Amino acid sequence: MARIGVISISDGRDYVHGGIADFIRQTEDKLAARLTDAGHDVVRGSSPVSANTLATSVAREIAAADVDLTVLHYAVWAFPHFTMLAAGAIDGPLLLLSNVDPVQPGMVGMLAAGGALDQIGRAHTRLWGDPASPELIASIGVHATAAAAVAALRGSTFGRIGGRPMGMNTAVANTDQWQRLFGIDVEEIDQWEIVRRAELADAGEKAMAREWLERHATVHYDGKKLTPELLERQIGSYIAMRDLIGEWNLDFTGIKGQPELTQHFATMDVAEAFLNDPYDWNGPKQPHVCATEADMDGALTMQLFKQITGTPVLFADVRHYHGDRDIWDLCNSGQHATWYxxxxxxxxxxxxxxxxxxxxFFFPAGGASVHHLAAPGEMTLGRLTRKDGAYRMQLMLGSFETYDDETNQALMNQSTPEWPHAFARLDAPAEVFLSRFGANHIHAIPGDHRATVRAACSLLGVALDEFTRG
Structure with a gap:
């Protein structure tokens, strides 16, 4: 959840403020309690703002607390210039919140303050209602979660292991643009570091991990493309990535893989799957976004989505459209976290x-492909793509489906059955999707998180391109 600052704005006349201070505090108590119950960390201003000096000092207190979102709370009529002074002391996102009360004109105060912010071009969001309303608290939470996700991007580092894969322009982004728009640095690391470190990785851990996989998954050794030695080489690649992430303080990563590693060393399927998972053979861990084919915009999308949900994020090719069923086969070599x-x-x-x-046969170096079929459920799908150099979030709702075993296998056999699959029904007609979608890779998280993604895009200044059936 997010860290939310709350500042109540009041009337600047002493005799008026004295008569409404208790009402303001009671309303703020209710708001803070509801936000805390929803799981947020709430930081309250030391007092309601009833003077210009307090507008600045209280706002600085909240800014110093490193909140993700500041809620300016209007339970009563409030002098608009207090909002302007407070906003000047706060760099982060602002949400203006008024009550709906015929006696106390908080709505009037919010509108006056919001109009003043509009005049100077200061972006903000407005909400209104009773703090006891679960819908209102959920709406505040959407904006707070989006603000936290965006804030987490700034100051982070992406580890790009290798360069552009197989001429794939959509996998390569402008590092200056990333720094300017998202505050993200890019660290370039050669794939040789994976090869070198995998061979030096602890032999005991590699053997233990192989045995763990043999116990919990089904391993189909064939003595050629998949042997215990090749599986341990892939596990060594995971350990190598784990070490690189720690040494270079990498927040998210991407591995080129093709063609050098897939032809001459091993595929990165095991490494990518378990980096994205919330566990490995050592126990629970945080998911680490790692995109195959060093897909920078894919990794960026995944990192934003992960910050919103805290869950692993699916990465897949848009592999095939089954027109008779109106479903898509989202499939990519080994990339899906096993959590799915x-x-x-x-x-x-x-x-x-x-x-x-x-x-x-695409990958002569061999290794294991991490196959499974994604479990059914509602999904938010999308990707940050670029049109004429400008970023846009292409977003849609959908669902993953599964069928009887015979049907599942028949559908997977039509593409590459050894790879992981997700059968997706998208809230977009095929002709619209194929005409507009700006990449071959797509990403997904469980549940409907479109409102939070929309709010994050607004904060980032990224255009929204939503797909619907309407």
Whole structure:
């Protein structure tokens, strides 16, 4: 959840403020309690703002508390210039919140303050209602979560392992643009570091991890493309990435993989799947976004989505459209976190549905492909793409579906059955999606998080391109 600052704005006349101070505090108490109950960390101003000096000092207190979102609270009529002074002391996102009360004109105060902010071009959001309303608290939470997600991007570092894969322009972004728009630095690291470090990785951990995978997943050794030695090489690549992430303080990463590693070393499927997972053979951990093919905009989308939900984020090719069923096969070599197999907090439940198959002919170096079928459920799908150099968020609602075993297998057999799959029904007609979507990769998180993504895009200054059936 997010860290939310609350500042109540009052009337500047002493005799008026003295008569309404208790009402303001009671209303703020209710608001703070409801936000805390919703899981947010609430930082309250030391007093309601009833003077120009307090507008600045209280706002500076809240700014110093490093909040994600500041709520300027209007329970009563409030002098608008107090809002202007407070806004000048706060760099982060602002949300103006008024009550709806015929006796105390908080709405009038919010409108006067909001209009003044409009005049100077200061972006803000406005909400109104009773703090006891669950819908209002949820709406504040949407904006706070979006603000926290955007703030988490700034000052972060992306580790780009390798360069552009197979001429894929959509996988490469302008580092200056990333720094200017998102506050993200890019650290360039050669793929040789994975090869070198994988060979030096602890042999005991590699063997332990292999045995853990053999116990919990189904491993299909064939003596050629997949052997215990090749699986341990892939595990060594995961350990190498884990070490690089720690040494270079990388917040999210991408691995080129093709063609050098996939032809001459091993695929990165195991490394990418378990970096994105909330666990590995050592126990629970935080998911680390790692995009295959060093897809920078894919990784950026995934990192934003992860900050919103805290869950792993799906990465996939838009592989095939089954027109007779109006479903899409989202499939990419090994990239899906195994968590998506059942979306369970128990790794064993997820891994029971995972098969490690020998890699297909595309990847002569061999290794395991991490196969499973994503569990059904509502999904938010999208991706940050660029049109004429400008970023846009292409966003839609959808759902993952599964069928009987025979149908599932028949559908997977039409593409590459050894790879992980998600059968997706999108809230967009195929002709619209294929005409407008700006990449071959797409990303997904469980649930409907479109409102939070919209709010994050507003904060980032990124255009929204929503797909619907309407």
């Amino acid at each position: 197999a059942a979306r369970s907090s128990d790794p064993a439940e997820n891994l029971a549905r995972v098969h490690l198959y020998p890699e297909v």
